[in-house]
Amino acid sequence: MSDSDSSVTDSPGCDRAICTGSWLLLLIVVVDQVSKFLAEAFLIFHQPVAIIPSLNFMLAYNTGAAFSFLDQAGGWQNTFFIIVAVLMSLVLLVILYRTARKELQFSVALWLVLGGAIGNLIDRIRLQKVVDFIDFYVGQWHFATFNIADMAISMGAFLLIMDALNFHLIKYRKK
Numbered sequence: 001m002s003d004s005d006s007s008v009t010d011s012p013g014c015d016r017a018i019c020t021g022s023w024l025l026l027l028i029v030v031v032d033q034v035s036k037f038l039a040e041a042f043l044i045f046h047q048p049v050a051i052i053p054s055l056n057f058m059l060a061y062n063t064g065a066a067f068s069f070l071d072q073a074g075g076w077q078n079t080f081f082i083i084v085a086v087l088m089s090l091v092l093l094v095i096l097y098r099t100a101r102k103e104l105q106f107s108v109a110l111w112l113v114l115g116g117a118i119g120n121l122i123d124r125i126r127l128q129k130v131v132d133f134i135d136f137y138v139g140q141w142h143f144a145t146f147n148i149a150d151m152a153i154s155m156g157a158f159l160l161i162m163d164a165l166n167f168h169l170i171k172y173r174k175k
Contacts (some may be wrong), residue, residue: 017099017107024108028115032148033122039133039147048135056135060145063129078128085121089114105170106163112156119149 014020043049043059050056064077092114099107123130132145162169 015101016097017101017103017110018093018096020101021096021107021111024111025115025118028112028149028152029119029122032116032119032152035148036123036131036133039131043133054137056137057133058135058145060132060135061127061129062132062145078124082121082124085117085124089117089121092117105159105168108170109156109159109163112152112159114156116149116151116153116156119147119152 039057039059043057045059045061048056048058092110096107096110096114099110101107120130130147130149132147132150134147134151135145136143159169
């Protein structure tokens with residue numbers, strides 16, 4: 001083996017976060033899209049199906065943003081949210097490219113947000129609205145209906161806040 005061949009095998013590989021988390025992005029997008037497909041196939045619009053106490057599955061559509069913000073804006077909001085999602089996805093990819101692999105909690109948070117954003121972006125492009133189906137409630141109070149992509153975005157945001165506060169919930173271990 002030549003010297004150049006041994007340097008390739010001895011190299012540690014990519015030390016950027018962009019090289020390690022694409023599996024998480026793919027998992028989020030696939031689970032999100034499959035769950036939305038099943039929701040549309042088996043649920044009736046606005047007819048709750050009890051799963052466990054305080055949790056229903058109920059098909060709903062959202063043409064707005066979080067908590068149906070701008071839901072009744074007349075249609076321009078879908079194009080706006082598509083543009084915002086594409087731009088934010090590009091920004092997140094640049095940040096992931098610039099982030100060291102050892103920044104595990106930060107990079108996992110970004111992959112979660114990116115996966116959720118792409119999951120909802122697919123809906124906006126395909127349907128001009130987002131498919132929601134998880135209905136969490138306590139007594140008569142119902143939280144806004146949401147989906148797997150929304151859960152990924154929320155978990156990512158939580159991890160980003162914890163990272164900013166220096167509470168590292170995910171530890172990086174070098175083996």
